[in-house]
Amino acid sequence: MSFPSVRLRRLRRTEALRSMFSQVNIQPSNLIYPIFIDESITKPVPIASMPGYFRYPINQVADEGKLALEQGVKSVLLFGIPAKKDEAGSGAYAKNGVVQKATSKLKAQFGDNLVVVGDVCLCEYMSHGHCGIIKEGEVLNDDTLDLLGKTAVSQAEAGVDIVAPSAMMDGQVLAIREALDDEGFDQIPIMAYSAKYASGFYGPFREAAESTPKFGNRRSYQMSQGNPQEALREIELDINEGADIIMVKPALAYLDIIGLAKANFNVPIVGYNVSGEYSMVKAAAQNGWIDEKTIVTEILTGIKRAGADLIIPYHARDVKSWLTPT
Numbered sequence: 330m331s332f333p334s335v336r337l338r339r340l341r342r343t344e345a346l347r348s349m350f351s352q353v354n355i356q357p358s359n360l361i362y363p364i365f366i367d368e369s370i371t372k373p374v375p376i377a378s379m380p381g382y383f384r385y386p387i388n389q390v391a392d393e394g395k396l397a398l399e400q401g402v403k404s405v406l407l408f409g410i411p412a413k414k415d416e417a418g419s420g421a422y423a424k425n426g427v428v429q430k431a432t433s434k435l436k437a438q439f440g441d442n443l444v445v446v447g448d449v450c451l452c453e454y455m456s457h458g459h460c461g462i463i464k465e466g467e468v469l470n471d472d473t474l475d476l477l478g479k480t481a482v483s484q485a486e487a488g489v490d491i492v493a494p495s496a497m498m499d500g501q502v503l504a505i506r507e508a509l510d511d512e513g514f515d516q517i518p519i520m521a522y523s524a525k526y527a528s529g530f531y532g533p534f535r536e537a538a539e540s541t542p543k544f545g546n547r548r549s550y551q552m553s554q555g556n557p558q559e560a561l562r563e564i565e566l567d568i569n570e571g572a573d574i575i576m577v578k579p580a581l582a583y584l585d586i587i588g589l590a591k592a593n594f595n596v597p598i599v600g601y602n603v604s605g606e607y608s609m610v611k612a613a614a615q616n617g618w619i620d621e622k623t624i625v626t627e628i629l630t631g632i633k634r635a636g637a638d639l640i641i642p643y644h645a646r647d648v649k650s651w652l653t654p655t
């Protein structure tokens with residue numbers, strides 16, 4: 330059968346029919362809200378390249394947790410900006426580090442109602458801005474693993490529910506799993522930034538987190554944009570090392586990688602709708618060139634349709650009222 334007896338428009342006639350047959354829908358509970366916490370400030374500081382986004386002092390992080398829950402978002406992802414950076418990234422695994430303190434505050438206030446995810450990386454804590462220990466201009470893989478393990482353990486001690494390693498060191502998931510298990514944290518899942526591409530889309534984040542490398546770039550550890558097969562290998566290795574959840578990042582320019590991950594693996598997949606993707610939408614919206622709500626809904630639906638079970642979008646803070654089809 331074909332036209333005129335077949336008419337696909339029959340199921341699109343009214344809003345009720347459209348929503349009845351909608352296959353992919355965004356739930357606020359599938360979103361993770363990223364928060365920047367700055368140890369050195371006493372009131373929120375706007376991030377110039379991310380309109381509407383702020384760095385918050387530690388004593389205001391609970392307000393952001395509340396905001397997330399009001400949106401129906403159950404989870405936050407914490408990034409810390411320490412007062413001091415050094416060559417060992419010691420702020421990342423300090424007992425009273427910025428993420429550790431913010432986590433304690435969130436857990437004291439919200440308990441199990443809010444899932445706190447800790448970003449496990451060193452770049453925000455290193456004076457040189459790279460994600461690992463540097464010797465003679467090189468980022469040392471194996472020496473860095475120990476510090477990533479320590480960071481994950483100290484975040485777990487502070488109460489994080491999930492650790493999310495983003496440093497792109499080989500073997501980091503195994504090192505973190507072993508470090509957590511040794512300290513009795515065998516219940517803490519690992520959300521691995523498995524397929525993390527070296528990307529220009531991280532620019533605004535690096536302004537927000539003050540983590541731009543002082544020399545060189547991250548191309549020797551983050552992935553090259555043209556490689557889909559390598560993403561499958563990265564993901565497979567991370568799953569074998571014990572990753573509970575895997576991530577593809579950035580999401581929008583890498584939707585095919587999310588689709589490949591979905592087709593090949595049976596673990597929850599996260600798509601990170603990164604800072605540059607947020608800033609592009611904001612800039613165009615501020616110029617009146619696009620309708621922000623329509624575009625954000627479409628972007629999130631696209632990331633989910635590609636295969637992401639969860640999404641990390643900077644729009645998580647204001648998305649709930651938008652998630653109605655237009």
Ligand code: PBG
Nearest residue numbers: 450452495530531534603604605
């Ligand atoms: C830390 C980290 C980065 C992002 C998340 N974790 C920056 C980077 O790798 O340079 C980027 C997130 C974003 O752009 O929204 N390594």
